Amino acid sequence: MTLEQIFVPMSKQDAFALADAVMEEFGLALSASAFENENGDWVFEATCDQKPDVERFNELAQRVLNGKVEFTIGQVPDKDWVAHSLEGLSAIDTGEFFVHGSHEETPIPDDKIAIKIDAGQAFGTGHHETTTGCLEAVSIVANSDLAPKKILDLGTGTGILAIAAAKRLDQNVLATDIDAKAIEVTAENTEINGVADKIETAVATGMDHEIFAQRGPFDLVLANILAGPLVELAPDIAKHTHEGSVVVLAGLLNRQADGVIEAYAKNKIALLERVEKGDWTILRLQREA
Structure with missing residues (x-):
């Protein structure tokens, strides 16, 4: 080829x-x-x-x-581009999670939640700062008093955050993406990771799809996409959450964070924590009354 x-x-x-x-x-x-x-x-x-x-x-x-x-x-x-995509792609030990591929020979630590995601499927193998930051945010929520029962992974990619939430929080998760291939990959990964019964998938552009109203309002929203779409989605995310809901946003550069924070503040979703990882920012916010 x-x-x-x-x-x-x-x-x-x-x-x-x-x-x-x-x-x-x-x-x-x-x-x-x-x-x-x-x-x-x-x-x-x-x-x-x-x-x-x-x-x-x-x-x-x-x-x-x-x-x-x-x-x-x-x-x-x-x-061999499959082999090439795995070169140097080691397991990621981040917080409570251990993200690894099929090629990884490192033993899984007993005190970690294992997530198997192979490279080359779709965005989100756990090796990017935005994904590790979101995984750490899932742990923070899990160790808080929130106890979310309705969880949304918006723009799921490989399904890594949905899988992490389902495993750590032991709750059902709705995982959506605008691309059918991403949803196909996510469905495969939920089977591989033994949480297919906890994760519902759907192809959805924006948040006009009826499934959001049917499954919401959500206690926890995870959205690791891009700054532009995150700003556009602020009113819809506010619509499908309630007082006390936590929203985790990522995929934005440090220089874009202030604009995203402002957009969500206008929709009564206030900043709880801002974490910078290299050039990237992860935001943890909470829906006000």
Whole structure:
């Protein structure tokens, strides 16, 4: 199979943001990454199994970075890309959770909640700061007085947060995504992790789908997506929560956090905690009366 790459030099922060966004756009690329080259410059790079759709890449860059970039396209040699995607992808020991892939040989600690997620499926293997931050937030909620019974994982990706919530909180979870492939992957992962009976999945764009009204209002909402959609969803998340509900938001860069916090404050969802992990911010908020 002949593969092609699309790449462009940019700041570290923008390269990571664009790579994450590309991995949420199913069918756009096989993989996307941000790395520092031998000259010390940061580069965004995506690998495609067909001619890269430059128009879609530009549309995404415009949405995520608020600007157009000049991409370069080149061919890459054939290789075992499944094996390549697992290179250096070690298990993640974060808080109460141990996230690992099928290839991982490290023994699972007895005091950890194991979650098996393989690379290359969809966004969310547990190796990104936004995902680890959300996993830590699940632990905080679990150790609080909230005791949520109705949980929503909005933009579930691989289902990692839904699985973590179902295992740690021992409650049913609604996991939704705008992409059918993500929901297919999530359903597979719930089976692998033994929580298929606790997680309901649905393809839903926005929060107009009837399932949100049927399953809500939610005591806990987990949303690890992007800053723009998070701001747009603020009124709907407020609508489908109640006084005391906790909302965990991630997928936003540090420079975007203030705007997201403001949008939720306008909808009576106030900041409880703001955690920065590298270039990324995770917010824990609570619905007011």
